[in-house]
Amino acid sequence: MSKIVVQAVLTAKDGQAVQAILAEVREETLKEEGCLLYQLHRSLEDDKVFMLYEVYRDAAALDLHVASEHYANYRERIAPLLADRQVARYEEI
Helix, strand or coil, rough: CCCEEEEEEEEEHHHHHHHHHHHHHHHHCCCCCCCCECCCCCCCCHEEEEEEEECCCCHHHHHHHHHHHHHHHHHHHHHHEEEEEEEEEECCC
């Protein structure tokens, strides 16, 4: 089974509020057995742009993450604070 990488670029309406929510979801996600890495980054050029880099053990681990209560809560809370959300998934080769 291949590791799965998720790269998300989020453009916030309010950078401080989004950063706080991202920090919370990162903490909860790192508790998941299948989450190997969860890094948050903020753009040097635009403080409203964030990049998330996540690595999961396999597709099943990512599926469990997406089905988790804390992920659903995160999506609900952050949606109105975002101007844009781009997500790409990759498999390790």
